[in-house]
Amino acid sequence: xxxxxLIQLGDWKGEKHVPAIEIKGKAKKGEKIMIEVSVGKExxxxxxxxxxxxxxxxxxLPEGEKxxxxxxxxxxxxxxxxxxxxxTSTIYSEPYLVSSIKTxxxxxxxxxxxxxxxxxxxxxxxxxxx
Numbered sequence: 001x002x003x004x005x006l007i008q009l010g011d012w013k014g015e016k017h018v019p020a021i022e023i024k025g026k027a028k029k030g031e032k033i034m035i036e037v038s039v040g041k042e043x044x045x046x047x048x049x050x051x052x053x054x055x056x057x058x059x060x061l062p063e064g065e066k067x068x069x070x071x072x073x074x075x076x077x078x079x080x081x082x083x084x085x086x087x088t089s090t091i092y093s094e095p096y097l098v099s100s101i102k103t104x105x106x107x108x109x110x111x112x113x114x115x116x117x118x119x120x121x122x123x124x125x126x127x128x129x130x
């Protein structure tokens with residue numbers, strides 16, 4: 001089995017594990033492009049010690065290129081655990097991030113998220129520059 005066979009897809013509006021990707025504002029050539037990615041945008045994902053999103057990776061594949069670039073890996077490490085046990089802390093990371101890139105080309109943004117119980121989930125969004 002290949003890794004690609006383990007990555008699950010879906011619509012983030014109907015599946016709480018799929019990363020939602022949004023571009024904030026206008027995407028212009030050579031200017032800062034703000035990318036927002038979250039898991040649980042429409043249907044909240046649990047965020048407990050036992051069930052949580054561990055990380056999100058964001059990639060960008062420019063048009064005409066063979067391989068994507070890793071924009072960033074974002075780890076969410078606080079899931080309510082403390083020395084007192086599971087869900088005893090008041091600190092919970094939220095699977096939400098804002099990142100930025102500059103590019104001279106349109107392309108595709110990919111996001112990959114990992115749920116500690118339900119595995120890998122992916123989504124993509126076309127980035128069209130003005």
